[in-house]
Amino acid sequence: MDVFLTSYREEILQTLITIVILVIVRFIFHKAAKKVGELSDFNTARTTLIIKYINVSLSIMLAAILSLIWGVNFNDLGLILSSVFAVIGVALFAQWSILSNITAGVILFFxxxxxxxxxxxxxxxDFPTEGIIEDIKAFHMHLRTDEGELITYPNNLFLQIGVTKIEKDSQDDAIDSI
Incomplete structure:
Protein backbone atom coordinates (compact mmCIF):
# COMPACT_ATOMS: atom_id res chain seq x y z
CA MET A 1 0.00 0.00 0.00
CA ASP A 2 2.88 2.38 0.81
CA VAL A 3 4.44 1.67 -2.58
CA PHE A 4 1.16 2.58 -4.31
CA LEU A 5 0.78 5.82 -2.34
CA THR A 6 4.34 6.92 -3.04
CA SER A 7 4.21 5.90 -6.71
CA TYR A 8 0.94 7.66 -7.45
CA ARG A 9 1.09 10.49 -4.92
CA GLU A 10 0.73 13.22 -7.58
CA GLU A 11 -2.19 11.51 -9.32
CA ILE A 12 -3.98 10.96 -5.99
CA LEU A 13 -3.48 14.61 -5.05
CA GLN A 14 -4.75 15.82 -8.45
CA THR A 15 -7.75 13.49 -8.14
CA LEU A 16 -8.64 14.83 -4.70
CA ILE A 17 -8.29 18.44 -5.88
CA THR A 18 -10.46 17.72 -8.93
CA ILE A 19 -13.17 16.08 -6.83
CA VAL A 20 -13.17 18.97 -4.34
CA ILE A 21 -13.41 21.54 -7.15
CA LEU A 22 -16.25 19.67 -8.86
CA VAL A 23 -18.12 19.31 -5.56
CA ILE A 24 -17.85 23.08 -5.07
CA VAL A 25 -18.95 23.74 -8.67
CA ARG A 26 -21.86 21.31 -8.19
CA PHE A 27 -22.90 23.14 -5.03
CA ILE A 28 -22.76 26.51 -6.81
CA PHE A 29 -24.75 25.25 -9.80
CA HIS A 30 -27.36 23.64 -7.54
CA LYS A 31 -27.75 26.87 -5.56
CA ALA A 32 -28.04 28.88 -8.77
CA ALA A 33 -30.68 26.54 -10.25
CA LYS A 34 -32.68 26.57 -7.01
CA LYS A 35 -32.41 30.36 -6.81
CA VAL A 36 -33.63 30.75 -10.40
CA GLY A 37 -36.46 28.34 -9.61
CA GLU A 38 -37.47 30.31 -6.51
CA LEU A 39 -37.19 33.74 -8.12
CA SER A 40 -39.17 32.64 -11.16
CA ASP A 41 -41.67 30.70 -9.04
CA PHE A 42 -41.07 27.49 -10.97
CA ASN A 43 -42.45 24.11 -10.02
CA THR A 44 -40.01 22.10 -7.87
CA ALA A 45 -40.17 19.21 -10.35
CA ARG A 46 -38.74 21.48 -13.05
CA THR A 47 -35.94 22.60 -10.78
CA THR A 48 -35.16 18.99 -9.83
CA LEU A 49 -34.96 18.05 -13.52
CA ILE A 50 -32.42 20.79 -14.22
CA ILE A 51 -30.38 19.68 -11.21
CA LYS A 52 -30.30 16.15 -12.66
CA TYR A 53 -28.97 17.56 -15.94
CA ILE A 54 -26.27 19.40 -13.99
CA ASN A 55 -25.30 16.20 -12.13
CA VAL A 56 -24.98 14.18 -15.35
CA SER A 57 -22.90 16.88 -17.04
CA LEU A 58 -20.54 17.21 -14.07
CA SER A 59 -20.18 13.41 -13.79
CA ILE A 60 -19.13 13.20 -17.44
CA MET A 61 -16.63 16.01 -16.87
CA LEU A 62 -15.25 14.23 -13.78
CA ALA A 63 -14.77 10.99 -15.70
CA ALA A 64 -12.96 12.82 -18.53
CA ILE A 65 -10.68 14.74 -16.17
CA LEU A 66 -9.84 11.67 -14.09
CA SER A 67 -8.97 9.68 -17.19
CA LEU A 68 -6.52 12.42 -18.17
CA ILE A 69 -5.01 12.59 -14.66
CA TRP A 70 -4.44 8.85 -14.49
CA GLY A 71 -2.68 8.80 -17.85
CA VAL A 72 -5.06 7.16 -20.25
CA ASN A 73 -3.27 6.75 -23.56
CA PHE A 74 -4.61 9.39 -25.99
CA ASN A 75 -4.53 6.99 -28.94
CA ASP A 76 -6.68 4.47 -27.09
CA LEU A 77 -8.91 7.22 -25.74
CA GLY A 78 -9.33 8.68 -29.24
CA LEU A 79 -10.36 5.30 -30.63
CA ILE A 80 -12.85 4.72 -27.83
CA LEU A 81 -14.31 8.23 -28.03
CA SER A 82 -14.65 8.16 -31.81
CA SER A 83 -16.48 4.85 -31.61
CA VAL A 84 -18.75 6.05 -28.82
CA PHE A 85 -19.50 9.35 -30.57
CA ALA A 86 -20.26 7.54 -33.83
CA VAL A 87 -22.84 5.36 -32.09
CA ILE A 88 -24.24 8.31 -30.12
CA GLY A 89 -24.33 10.44 -33.27
CA VAL A 90 -26.41 7.86 -35.12
CA ALA A 91 -28.70 7.44 -32.12
CA LEU A 92 -29.13 11.19 -31.65
CA PHE A 93 -29.75 11.75 -35.34
CA ALA A 94 -32.50 9.15 -35.14
CA GLN A 95 -33.85 10.83 -32.00
CA TRP A 96 -33.17 14.46 -32.92
CA SER A 97 -36.58 15.66 -31.77
CA ILE A 98 -36.05 14.19 -28.31
CA LEU A 99 -32.69 15.94 -27.97
CA SER A 100 -34.11 19.24 -29.21
CA ASN A 101 -37.01 18.98 -26.74
CA ILE A 102 -34.63 18.34 -23.83
CA THR A 103 -32.47 21.29 -24.87
CA ALA A 104 -35.56 23.46 -25.26
CA GLY A 105 -36.72 22.34 -21.81
CA VAL A 106 -33.47 23.58 -20.27
CA ILE A 107 -33.67 26.88 -22.18
CA LEU A 108 -37.31 27.34 -21.18
CA PHE A 109 -36.40 26.74 -17.53
CA PHE A 110 -34.10 29.74 -17.49
CA ASP A 126 -52.36 26.02 -38.47
CA PHE A 127 -53.34 25.08 -34.91
CA PRO A 128 -54.07 28.11 -32.71
CA THR A 129 -54.36 27.02 -29.10
CA GLU A 130 -55.42 28.77 -25.95
CA GLY A 131 -55.29 27.29 -22.49
CA ILE A 132 -53.86 27.22 -19.00
CA ILE A 133 -50.39 25.78 -18.43
CA GLU A 134 -50.88 22.72 -16.24
CA ASP A 135 -47.34 21.32 -16.21
CA ILE A 136 -43.95 21.89 -17.82
CA LYS A 137 -41.92 18.74 -18.30
CA ALA A 138 -38.55 17.94 -19.88
CA PHE A 139 -40.00 17.13 -23.33
CA HIS A 140 -43.36 18.85 -23.46
CA MET A 141 -45.86 21.18 -21.84
CA HIS A 142 -49.44 20.36 -20.79
CA LEU A 143 -52.13 22.92 -21.67
CA ARG A 144 -55.73 22.61 -20.47
CA THR A 145 -58.27 24.24 -22.82
CA ASP A 146 -61.61 25.79 -21.79
CA GLU A 147 -63.32 22.66 -23.16
CA GLY A 148 -61.30 20.52 -20.74
CA GLU A 149 -58.99 19.01 -23.34
CA LEU A 150 -55.42 18.28 -22.28
CA ILE A 151 -53.01 19.30 -25.05
CA THR A 152 -49.41 18.14 -24.98
CA TYR A 153 -47.19 20.63 -26.79
CA PRO A 154 -43.48 19.94 -27.51
CA ASN A 155 -41.02 22.30 -25.83
CA ASN A 156 -39.02 22.98 -28.98
CA LEU A 157 -42.09 24.52 -30.64
CA PHE A 158 -42.32 27.14 -27.88
CA LEU A 159 -38.95 28.46 -29.03
CA GLN A 160 -40.06 28.60 -32.67
CA ILE A 161 -43.52 30.20 -32.50
CA GLY A 162 -45.12 33.13 -30.76
CA VAL A 163 -46.81 32.72 -27.41
CA THR A 164 -48.96 35.39 -25.76
CA LYS A 165 -49.87 35.56 -22.10
CA ILE A 166 -53.52 36.40 -21.56
CA GLU A 167 -53.88 38.65 -18.55
CA LYS A 168 -56.67 37.93 -16.07
CA ASP A 169 -58.01 41.50 -16.38
CA SER A 170 -58.68 41.06 -20.11
CA GLN A 171 -60.46 37.75 -19.36
CA ASP A 172 -62.64 39.42 -16.75
CA ASP A 173 -63.45 42.32 -19.14
CA ALA A 174 -64.47 39.87 -21.85
CA ILE A 175 -66.77 38.03 -19.42
CA ASP A 176 -68.29 41.32 -18.18
CA SER A 177 -69.04 42.46 -21.74
CA ILE A 178 -71.06 39.29 -22.41
Whole structure:
Protein backbone atom coordinates (compact mmCIF):
# COMPACT_ATOMS: atom_id res chain seq x y z
CA MET A 1 0.00 0.00 0.00
CA ASP A 2 2.88 2.38 0.81
CA VAL A 3 4.44 1.67 -2.58
CA PHE A 4 1.16 2.58 -4.31
CA LEU A 5 0.78 5.82 -2.34
CA THR A 6 4.34 6.92 -3.04
CA SER A 7 4.21 5.90 -6.71
CA TYR A 8 0.94 7.66 -7.45
CA ARG A 9 1.09 10.49 -4.92
CA GLU A 10 0.73 13.22 -7.58
CA GLU A 11 -2.19 11.51 -9.32
CA ILE A 12 -3.98 10.96 -5.99
CA LEU A 13 -3.48 14.61 -5.05
CA GLN A 14 -4.75 15.82 -8.45
CA THR A 15 -7.75 13.49 -8.14
CA LEU A 16 -8.64 14.83 -4.70
CA ILE A 17 -8.29 18.44 -5.88
CA THR A 18 -10.46 17.72 -8.93
CA ILE A 19 -13.17 16.08 -6.83
CA VAL A 20 -13.17 18.97 -4.34
CA ILE A 21 -13.41 21.54 -7.15
CA LEU A 22 -16.25 19.67 -8.86
CA VAL A 23 -18.12 19.31 -5.56
CA ILE A 24 -17.85 23.08 -5.07
CA VAL A 25 -18.95 23.74 -8.67
CA ARG A 26 -21.86 21.31 -8.19
CA PHE A 27 -22.90 23.14 -5.03
CA ILE A 28 -22.76 26.51 -6.81
CA PHE A 29 -24.75 25.25 -9.80
CA HIS A 30 -27.36 23.64 -7.54
CA LYS A 31 -27.75 26.87 -5.56
CA ALA A 32 -28.04 28.88 -8.77
CA ALA A 33 -30.68 26.54 -10.25
CA LYS A 34 -32.68 26.57 -7.01
CA LYS A 35 -32.41 30.36 -6.81
CA VAL A 36 -33.63 30.75 -10.40
CA GLY A 37 -36.46 28.34 -9.61
CA GLU A 38 -37.47 30.31 -6.51
CA LEU A 39 -37.19 33.74 -8.12
CA SER A 40 -39.17 32.64 -11.16
CA ASP A 41 -41.67 30.70 -9.04
CA PHE A 42 -41.07 27.49 -10.97
CA ASN A 43 -42.45 24.11 -10.02
CA THR A 44 -40.01 22.10 -7.87
CA ALA A 45 -40.17 19.21 -10.35
CA ARG A 46 -38.74 21.48 -13.05
CA THR A 47 -35.94 22.60 -10.78
CA THR A 48 -35.16 18.99 -9.83
CA LEU A 49 -34.96 18.05 -13.52
CA ILE A 50 -32.42 20.79 -14.22
CA ILE A 51 -30.38 19.68 -11.21
CA LYS A 52 -30.30 16.15 -12.66
CA TYR A 53 -28.97 17.56 -15.94
CA ILE A 54 -26.27 19.40 -13.99
CA ASN A 55 -25.30 16.20 -12.13
CA VAL A 56 -24.98 14.18 -15.35
CA SER A 57 -22.90 16.88 -17.04
CA LEU A 58 -20.54 17.21 -14.07
CA SER A 59 -20.18 13.41 -13.79
CA ILE A 60 -19.13 13.20 -17.44
CA MET A 61 -16.63 16.01 -16.87
CA LEU A 62 -15.25 14.23 -13.78
CA ALA A 63 -14.77 10.99 -15.70
CA ALA A 64 -12.96 12.82 -18.53
CA ILE A 65 -10.68 14.74 -16.17
CA LEU A 66 -9.84 11.67 -14.09
CA SER A 67 -8.97 9.68 -17.19
CA LEU A 68 -6.52 12.42 -18.17
CA ILE A 69 -5.01 12.59 -14.66
CA TRP A 70 -4.44 8.85 -14.49
CA GLY A 71 -2.68 8.80 -17.85
CA VAL A 72 -5.06 7.16 -20.25
CA ASN A 73 -3.27 6.75 -23.56
CA PHE A 74 -4.61 9.39 -25.99
CA ASN A 75 -4.53 6.99 -28.94
CA ASP A 76 -6.68 4.47 -27.09
CA LEU A 77 -8.91 7.22 -25.74
CA GLY A 78 -9.33 8.68 -29.24
CA LEU A 79 -10.36 5.30 -30.63
CA ILE A 80 -12.85 4.72 -27.83
CA LEU A 81 -14.31 8.23 -28.03
CA SER A 82 -14.65 8.16 -31.81
CA SER A 83 -16.48 4.85 -31.61
CA VAL A 84 -18.75 6.05 -28.82
CA PHE A 85 -19.50 9.35 -30.57
CA ALA A 86 -20.26 7.54 -33.83
CA VAL A 87 -22.84 5.36 -32.09
CA ILE A 88 -24.24 8.31 -30.12
CA GLY A 89 -24.33 10.44 -33.27
CA VAL A 90 -26.41 7.86 -35.12
CA ALA A 91 -28.70 7.44 -32.12
CA LEU A 92 -29.13 11.19 -31.65
CA PHE A 93 -29.75 11.75 -35.34
CA ALA A 94 -32.50 9.15 -35.14
CA GLN A 95 -33.85 10.83 -32.00
CA TRP A 96 -33.17 14.46 -32.92
CA SER A 97 -36.58 15.66 -31.77
CA ILE A 98 -36.05 14.19 -28.31
CA LEU A 99 -32.69 15.94 -27.97
CA SER A 100 -34.11 19.24 -29.21
CA ASN A 101 -37.01 18.98 -26.74
CA ILE A 102 -34.63 18.34 -23.83
CA THR A 103 -32.47 21.29 -24.87
CA ALA A 104 -35.56 23.46 -25.26
CA GLY A 105 -36.72 22.34 -21.81
CA VAL A 106 -33.47 23.58 -20.27
CA ILE A 107 -33.67 26.88 -22.18
CA LEU A 108 -37.31 27.34 -21.18
CA PHE A 109 -36.40 26.74 -17.53
CA PHE A 110 -34.10 29.74 -17.49
CA UNK A 111 -35.84 32.10 -19.91
CA UNK A 112 -39.54 31.18 -20.28
CA UNK A 113 -41.62 34.13 -19.04
CA UNK A 114 -44.66 31.97 -18.25
CA UNK A 115 -45.27 29.59 -15.37
CA UNK A 116 -47.74 26.91 -14.33
CA UNK A 117 -51.21 28.40 -13.96
CA UNK A 118 -50.73 31.14 -16.58
CA UNK A 119 -53.24 31.39 -19.42
CA UNK A 120 -51.47 31.54 -22.80
CA UNK A 121 -52.36 31.66 -26.47
CA UNK A 122 -50.10 29.88 -28.96
CA UNK A 123 -49.93 31.92 -32.16
CA UNK A 124 -49.77 29.06 -34.64
CA UNK A 125 -51.74 29.72 -37.84
CA ASP A 126 -52.36 26.02 -38.47
CA PHE A 127 -53.34 25.08 -34.91
CA PRO A 128 -54.07 28.11 -32.71
CA THR A 129 -54.36 27.02 -29.10
CA GLU A 130 -55.42 28.77 -25.95
CA GLY A 131 -55.29 27.29 -22.49
CA ILE A 132 -53.86 27.22 -19.00
CA ILE A 133 -50.39 25.78 -18.43
CA GLU A 134 -50.88 22.72 -16.24
CA ASP A 135 -47.34 21.32 -16.21
CA ILE A 136 -43.95 21.89 -17.82
CA LYS A 137 -41.92 18.74 -18.30
CA ALA A 138 -38.55 17.94 -19.88
CA PHE A 139 -40.00 17.13 -23.33
CA HIS A 140 -43.36 18.85 -23.46
CA MET A 141 -45.86 21.18 -21.84
CA HIS A 142 -49.44 20.36 -20.79
CA LEU A 143 -52.13 22.92 -21.67
CA ARG A 144 -55.73 22.61 -20.47
CA THR A 145 -58.27 24.24 -22.82
CA ASP A 146 -61.61 25.79 -21.79
CA GLU A 147 -63.32 22.66 -23.16
CA GLY A 148 -61.30 20.52 -20.74
CA GLU A 149 -58.99 19.01 -23.34
CA LEU A 150 -55.42 18.28 -22.28
CA ILE A 151 -53.01 19.30 -25.05
CA THR A 152 -49.41 18.14 -24.98
CA TYR A 153 -47.19 20.63 -26.79
CA PRO A 154 -43.48 19.94 -27.51
CA ASN A 155 -41.02 22.30 -25.83
CA ASN A 156 -39.02 22.98 -28.98
CA LEU A 157 -42.09 24.52 -30.64
CA PHE A 158 -42.32 27.14 -27.88
CA LEU A 159 -38.95 28.46 -29.03
CA GLN A 160 -40.06 28.60 -32.67
CA ILE A 161 -43.52 30.20 -32.50
CA GLY A 162 -45.12 33.13 -30.76
CA VAL A 163 -46.81 32.72 -27.41
CA THR A 164 -48.96 35.39 -25.76
CA LYS A 165 -49.87 35.56 -22.10
CA ILE A 166 -53.52 36.40 -21.56
CA GLU A 167 -53.88 38.65 -18.55
CA LYS A 168 -56.67 37.93 -16.07
CA ASP A 169 -58.01 41.50 -16.38
CA SER A 170 -58.68 41.06 -20.11
CA GLN A 171 -60.46 37.75 -19.36
CA ASP A 172 -62.64 39.42 -16.75
CA ASP A 173 -63.45 42.32 -19.14
CA ALA A 174 -64.47 39.87 -21.85
CA ILE A 175 -66.77 38.03 -19.42
CA ASP A 176 -68.29 41.32 -18.18
CA SER A 177 -69.04 42.46 -21.74
CA ILE A 178 -71.06 39.29 -22.41
Missing amino acids: SFPYKIGDRIKILNK
